[in-house]
Amino acid sequence: MFDSSTVNLINPTHLWLEIPEAEQNQIWQQSQGFSSNNRCWIAYLNRLSLNTFLPWLQTEYAPNAAVFPNLATLPSIWEVVNGVGISWEGKRLVLIPSEAMDLSELRVPQEWVDIPSWTADYYLAVQVNVEEGYIRIWGYTTQILLKSMGSYDASDRAYCLDGADLISHLNILWMASQICPDEATRPEEIAPLPELAIAQVQNLLQRLGNPELILPRLAVPFSTWGAILEHGGWRQRLYEQRQGQQQQWSISQWLQTGVSDFAQKFGWASIDSQINYAGARSSAPAFTLPTLVRKITIAGQQYELRVQPKSNIENRVWRFELRNATRGQMIPSGFKLRILTEDLQPFDGNQVQAKTAVESIYIEIALGEEQEGLVWETEPTPENFEREILLF
Numbered sequence: 001m002f003d004s005s006t007v008n009l010i011n012p013t014h015l016w017l018e019i020p021e022a023e024q025n026q027i028w029q030q031s032q033g034f035s036s037n038n039r040c041w042i043a044y045l046n047r048l049s050l051n052t053f054l055p056w057l058q059t060e061y062a063p064n065a066a067v068f069p070n071l072a073t074l075p076s077i078w079e080v081v082n083g084v085g086i087s088w089e090g091k092r093l094v095l096i097p098s099e100a101m102d103l104s105e106l107r108v109p110q111e112w113v114d115i116p117s118w119t120a121d122y123y124l125a126v127q128v129n130v131e132e133g134y135i136r137i138w139g140y141t142t143q144i145l146l147k148s149m150g151s152y153d154a155s156d157r158a159y160c161l162d163g164a165d166l167i168s169h170l171n172i173l174w175m176a177s178q179i180c181p182d183e184a185t186r187p188e189e190i191a192p193l194p195e196l197a198i199a200q201v202q203n204l205l206q207r208l209g210n211p212e213l214i215l216p217r218l219a220v221p222f223s224t225w226g227a228i229l230e231h232g233g234w235r236q237r238l239y240e241q242r243q244g245q246q247q248q249w250s251i252s253q254w255l256q257t258g259v260s261d262f263a264q265k266f267g268w269a270s271i272d273s274q275i276n277y278a279g280a281r282s283s284a285p286a287f288t289l290p291t292l293v294r295k296i297t298i299a300g301q302q303y304e305l306r307v308q309p310k311s312n313i314e315n316r317v318w319r320f321e322l323r324n325a326t327r328g329q330m331i332p333s334g335f336k337l338r339i340l341t342e343d344l345q346p347f348d349g350n351q352v353q354a355k356t357a358v359e360s361i362y363i364e365i366a367l368g369e370e371q372e373g374l375v376w377e378t379e380p381t382p383e384n385f386e387r388e389i390l391l392f
Helices: 004-010 021-030 037-060 071-078 143-149 171-179 198-208 222-230 232-242 251-257 261-265
Strands: 015-018 066-068 084-088 091-098 105-109 122-129 134-142 151-153 158-162 268-275 287-298 301-309 317-324 336-341 351-353 360-366 373-379 389-391
Touching: 015 037, 021 037, 037 071, 037 084, 037 091, 037 122, 037 134, 071 084, 071 232, 091 105, 105 122, 122 143, 134 143, 143 158, 198 222, 198 232, 222 232, 232 389, 251 268, 251 287, 261 268, 287 373, 301 373, 317 336, 336 360, 351 360
Parallel strands: 091 122
Antiparallel strands: 015 134, 066 084, 084 091, 105 158, 122 134, 151 158, 268 287, 287 301, 301 317, 317 360, 336 351, 336 373, 373 389
């Protein structure tokens, strides 16, 4: 069993943390929804590391530290790549867990370095000892040092840094971030990834979504792979296909049978509401339709994104509305609501902006006969935002 006094004698510069024994069974159960036993185990190691390290970080240094991008996205990441991101006060670190007893090298998957929205300031080498019940943070590096002093291994798309070149004392990270908050830890610019056509992505997801393909991350060029992973909706679809799940984000299906379990984890719910879009002069009665609601947080304030058919599902006219979650509170001036195609392209009438403080802002969109995927965005960007593809 874990004995902090003993392990600190082994190497006092490393951070040794006990894995909460009471949580291990629960964490194991949470790590079962993956395409193979290997991916379940990788998810298990990542959850153990996260659930042990994050509370320590929040207590000791960063009370507002949180999972990046957010908790609901973690399964779609762990299905294809090792590592878990944590953000705090404009900085970002990535835990890279491993069971290896050999501490000679840190290997960081390329995704955490070269996907622009994933890139981090710091990468922490984490040794996980499940049997003894501890994790050991045995070193860290910045992205600039990783790229300048390390090497790139094309065989498994990883940046590698010799263990002797890691900074072994984690306290130096916090001291440096306090004393030199403007220290360059990552490049100012990361090369953007290409835009992908929907038809190309659909073909790729069909191939990469086959769970018999053990390492989908190595099956296509990195620029293509990175573009798929950076798009939260495509990455989520890839994960669901590898679990044998289809059409988890169909709006019409949600209205008929309820919001899918997958979407509920992202904050979607269904409520009944009485509406009348016909206008005050019309004698047409108000009618009741389910309204789909997504809770979001912007600058610490709660808001709701609402999606509802304008009259009936068959007419394929949909209303997207942003409103304050607190009754009587307003949408501030300058807020924007934007709807994009699945491949993030704008179209006529796809955006609305609050010119003054208003109760709500909304967009109505008429769709064609074929199934279409739409992506919502707001400005300012919500906390822990990840793109979602809603199918209509």
